[in-house]
Amino acid sequence: MSAQLNRVIAHMDLDCFFVSVSRLLHPELNNKPVIVGGGERGVVAACSYETRKFGAHSAMPIKQAKRLCPEAIIVRGDYDAYSSHSDMVHEIICESVPLYERSSIDEFYLDLTGMDRFFGCYKHATELRQRIIRETGLPISFGMSANKTVSKIATDEAKPNNQMQVDCGEEKIFLAPLSVRKIPMVGEKTYTLLRSMGVEKVKTVQEMPVELMERVLGENGTTIWKKANGIDTTAVEPYHEQKSMSTKKLLSRTLLTCNACSTSSLL
Numbered sequence: 109m110s111a112q113l114n115r116v117i118a119h120m121d122l123d124c125f126f127v128s129v130s131r132l133l134h135p136e137l138n139n140k141p142v143i144v145g146g147g148e149r150g151v152v153a154a155c156s157y158e159t160r161k162f163g164a165h166s167a168m169p170i171k172q173a174k175r176l177c178p179e180a181i182i183v184r185g186d187y188d189a190y191s192s193h194s195d196m197v198h199e200i201i202c203e204s205v206p207l208y209e210r211s212s213i214d215e216f217y218l219d220l221t222g223m224d225r226f227f228g229c230y231k232h233a234t235e236l237r238q239r240i241i242r243e244t245g246l247p248i249s250f251g252m253s254a255n256k257t258v259s260k261i262a263t264d265e266a267k268p269n270n271q272m273q274v275d276c277g278e279e280k281i282f283l284a285p286l287s288v289r290k291i292p293m294v295g296e297k298t299y300t301l302l303r304s305m306g307v308e309k310v311k312t313v314q315e316m317p318v319e320l321m322e323r324v325l326g327e328n329g330t331t332i333w334k335k336a337n338g339i340d341t342t343a344v345e346p347y348h349e350q351k352s353m354s355t356k357k358l359l360s361r362t363l364l365t366c367n368a369c370s371t372s373s374l375l
């Protein structure tokens with residue numbers, strides 16, 4: 109456990125990645141409501157903040173998103189451009205951080221543990237983020253804490269195009285007021301179940317006995333309870349040990365997830 113307390117992990121996530129790359133290539137899309145997706149019958153692969161305001165979100169059928177936000181501009185995904193821009197960001201991170209994990213086409217976990225001996229970890233991550241923005245033109249956010257879960261949630265809270273740090277020991281306080289939906293493992297089904305139990309905020313899970321969570325949700329319940337309490341000992345998986353994580357594979361995995369979500373939400 110003491111090893112976990114000493115870790116410093118940053119989660120970096122490009123903001124509305126597909127939309128941002130499409131805007132770089134087509135600046136006329138700036139500040140406009142944009143939906144990236146494959147044709148009228150497809151699902152939304154990504155949408156800009158201007159479109160999300162109307163309730164549209166990724167994995168939603170494009171038709172439905174268009175109904176919510178009729179002025180949205182539909183853009184066909186340029187997946188070669190997404191791959192090459194993801195690689196550009198990857199190269200910068202690879203040059204700057206010895207231990208990192210590429211967890212999706214637009215997300216990275218950086219293990220900065222020990223780097224504070226030379227310079228501040230937060231300063232290092234801040235400069236890295238600025239460099240990525242400067243050299244690629246893409247907005248990116250990061251969250252930093254002692255573990256992967258808290259950092260990922262912190263990134264989400266920092267967005268868009270911003271950064272934040274959760275100090276060691278402050279994890280529970282940071283998580284308490286947030287919706288349980290913010291815990292990465294909590295999907296639609298689990299959220300509905302927790303809501304039916306009267307659980308809305310992470311604070312409530314923090315106050316529940318772990319046995320109750322386990323009885324209701326099995327092993328997942330225990331993991332969710334730990335995450336809610338800011339406990340996560342999973343390691344940053346070194347990139348060179350990640351199996352066949354080519355950009356193309358990451359991309360198709362991202363798109364598959366989109367389609368799977370939309371299928372299950374349609375059922």
Ligand SMILES: [Mg+2]
Nearest residue numbers: 121122124214
């Ligand atoms: Mg992203």
